Amino acid sequence: MNWQDGDETARAPRTVGKGLRYFYRSMLLRCPTCGERPIFPPARKTRSLTDWFTPLDGCPQCGYPYEREAGYFLMAIWGVNYGLIGLGAMSLYFILRINTDWNPLWIFCGTVLPAPLASILFARHAKSMFLALDHFFDPHLRTQKRQKKSD
Numbered sequence: 001m002n003w004q005d006g007d008e009t010a011r012a013p014r015t016v017g018k019g020l021r022y023f024y025r026s027m028l029l030r031c032p033t034c035g036e037r038p039i040f041p042p043a044r045k046t047r048s049l050t051d052w053f054t055p056l057d058g059c060p061q062c063g064y065p066y067e068r069e070a071g072y073f074l075m076a077i078w079g080v081n082y083g084l085i086g087l088g089a090m091s092l093y094f095i096l097r098i099n100t101d102w103n104p105l106w107i108f109c110g111t112v113l114p115a116p117l118a119s120i121l122f123a124r125h126a127k128s129m130f131l132a133l134d135h136f137f138d139p140h141l142r143t144q145k146r147q148k149k150s151d
């Protein structure tokens with residue numbers, strides 16, 4: 001597979017099947033275009049937390065660049081990671097608070113308190129999901145850049 005194959009995948013019509021395929025690949029932390037190579041470096045090459053949370057520059061298989069611009073993954077952390085974890089924890093808290101007569105402190109300790117840890121554990125998947133979402137709704141194609149330069 002080369003970059004052009006990835007372009008063809010990105011040009012294919014947006015269907016539920018294509019969305020599910022991208023979501024599945026993001027849950028496996030794999031390239032949204034080819035789905036064959038991981039987005040993050042392997043654990044044995046990780047030396048620090050920065051290495052752990054930083055995606056590779058691009059896919060080693062198809063060459064798809066993961067980070068479009070500086071700060072590209074900021075929305076992944078704020079929107080996807082904090083959004084899902086924070087909203088999920090608070091929703092669970094209020095659902096349990098309304099529907100049970102459990103001690104509110106214990107509900108808080110079981111739902112909201114673990115949220116920061118869950119957020120750290122979910123950060124890589126949040127970046128991967130954001131990458132897949134962005135590639136699904138706004139695929140960037142190498143040929144578009146070439147056309148802009150020639151205009």
Ligand SMILES: [Zn+2]
Pocket residue numbers: 031032033034035036037059060061062063064
């Ligand atoms: Zn790839």
